[in-house]
Amino acid sequence: MQAWVIGNWKQNPATSHDVNALLDDLCAAISTTKQMSHDNSARCQIMVAPSFIHLAAVNGRLKDTSILCAAQDVSGHSASVGAYTGDCSAQQIVDAGATWTILGHSERRQYHQESNDTLLQKMIHALSQDLGVVFCIGESQAQYDTKQTLEVIDNQLAVIKEFITQQPELIKALPTRLIIAYEPVWAIGTGKVPTVAEVSATHKHIKQILAGFADSLSNMTVLYGGSVNADNANSFAADPMIDGALVGGASLKADSFLTIATAFSQASI
Amino acid sequence: MQAWVIGNWKQNPATSHDVNALLDDLCAAISTTKQMSHDNSARCQIMVAPSFIHLAAVNGRLKDTSILCAAQDVSGHSASVGAYTGDCSAQQIVDAGATWTILGHSERRQYHQESNDTLLQKMIHALSQDLGVVFCIGESQAQYDTKQTLEVIDNQLAVIKEFITQQPELIKALPTRLIIAYEPVWAIGTGKVPTVAEVSATHKHIKQILAGFADSLSNMTVLYGGSVNADNANSFAADPMIDGALVGGASLKADSFLTIATAFSQASI
Structure with a gap:
């Protein structure tokens, strides 16, 4: 199974100059990294998610x-056009050249009160335009502390179950156009990380839940996200349940981002 | 006073091809419209607000x-950078070349539950980056029917009063970097329009409220928005209280948009 390492730039960088500098560094680092030679990049798909305002240029x-x-x-x-000031549609995104979108990131669940209903609509719009979905799920610190992780995840994954119910004609796309990113909210941008064993067990649970939704979802890609960096990437990459990483801050530096990608590329040899 | 005619493209067009076609039409229409000769365009400032994804290219x-x-x-x-997945900052927008932003459009107040507090923060971030603000206010059908228009507007304008309190150093920018767009929600995209007299009276009220906030705000630009089109533009443009228009659907067709701009340009001779 091909690994995925995705850089979520969030509301960064501030200028197109800095965007270009980051891309220069990333392209240079890739070309010089022997481990990331062509066949390795086939083992680990690298993707970056810039701000809307930079998407077409990137x-x-x-x-x-x-x-x-x-x-x-x-x-x-x-999914296309309409009187929705400030929003960008799946069709506009595909037209700009992007092939995937992140959905349900905890920052949008928190700051924009994105509910399961909202995310179901977004998933339908995205996949109806053949825009792949990296669907983020994960529990808060309080939910982790009170051992509700799996319960929270099951509730969040219910969006996919409802999607399957409502959009039977799109089920066949899911194995290749849906990725799950498990991001414990308490590990995002905090430097705190769960143990690899904890992540592995949670990923195993996620894969089982998805397989229960449909036979075709029995081999889904599940990434880990939350304070992944160059130092801990190898440990995550070594676990067979962890198919890659959704990287935040560390994706804004080409060398650390590429070290993470290389770790997952080598682990999938 | 210079009139303003602003096209809010909302979540349109779907493709960069259609964006370029619209811009081709607009530029061609402007160059052929004698009335929009150079001095006229000084009397009416035209502005377009594309989707984030098209902003840099436009x-x-x-x-x-x-x-x-x-x-x-x-x-x-x-105002600049940060871990805010899916959001674009004032600095990113200025860096992309835009000099203004729409804030508080009723579609965002409705679909994204934007409150006065949220809009105050957005206004602070925008103006701190010298990104001008077109601040949208307006009442719903129910509020109009129960004669609460001015009460609703006063509550929405309170954001500016709070801004002045919190950001005294930015007050001097307001006369040239803040525009109010009165958009009765019930007139947006419905074809229903209030009478010119109603709009004029509401604009008069808005101007008085602003003047009450600070002497420097005694001559603010107040635009009307809500089903403005080529047929009714002249009637709005003829009223001294209506300093321009925030145009929705009609801005997606160059000729109708330009007819509106020409109406306001001629009216300010």
Whole structure:
């Protein structure tokens, strides 16, 4: 199974100058990293998710590379056009060249009160435009402390079950166009990380739940996200339940991001 | 006083091809419209607000024209960078070349539950980056029917009063970097429009409220928005209280948009 290492740039960088510098570094680092030679990059798909405002330009820069481009969100109102001031649709994103979108990141669940209903609509709009979905799930510190992790995850995964119910014609796309990113909220940007064993057990649970939704979902890609960095990447990559990483801050530095990708590339040899 | 005619493209067009076609039409229409000769365009400032995903490209296309570029929203979390998946900051927007942003559009108040507190933060972030603000206010059908228009507007304008209290150092920017757009929600995209007299009286009230906040706000630009089109533009433009228009659907067709701009340009002779 191909690993995935995805950089979520969030509301960064501030300028197109800094975006270009980051891309220069990333492309240079990839070309010089012997481990990331062509066949290795086939073992680990690298993707970056810039801000909407940089998406078209970043995609233009990466067109001739193996690096894919994703959006960080998608409009929940319509897949195409409409009177929705401030929102960008799945069709606009695909037209800009991105092939995936992150959905349900905990920052949007928290700051924009994104509910399961909202995320179901966004998932339908995205996949109806063949925009792949990296669906983020994960528990808060309080939920972790009170041992509700699996309960929270099951509730969040219910969006996929409802999607299957409502969109039977799109089920066949899911194995290749849906990725789950388990991001314990308490580990995002905090430097705190669960043990690899904890992550592995949670990923195993997620894969079982998905397999229960449909036979075709018995081999889904599940990434870990939350304070992944160059130092701990090897430990996560070594576990067979962890198919890659959704990387935040560490993705804004090309060398650390590439070290993470190399770890997952080598682990999948 | 210079009139303003601003096109809010909302979640349109779907493709960069259609964006370029719209810009081609707009630039062609402007160059052929005698009334929009140079001095007229000084009397009516035209601005377009594309989707985030098209902002940099649209600004690049319009750089050598008199047409300004605005964003449709701005991050409420930080003016610059940060861990805010899916949001675009004022600094990113300014860096992309836009000089204004729409804030508080009723579609964002409704679909994204934007409160006065959220809009105050967005206004602070925008103006701290010298990103001008087109602040949208307006009552719903129910509020109009129960004669609460002015009460609703006063409550929405309270954001500006609080802004002045919290950001005294930015007050001097307001006369040139803040525009109010009165958009009765019940007139947006419905074809229903209030009478010119109603709009004029409401604008008069808005101007008085602003003047009461600070002497420097005694001559603010107040635009009308809500089903403005080529047929009714002249009637709105003829009223001295209506300083321009925030145009929705009609801005997606160059000729109707330009007819509206021409109406306001001629009215301010």
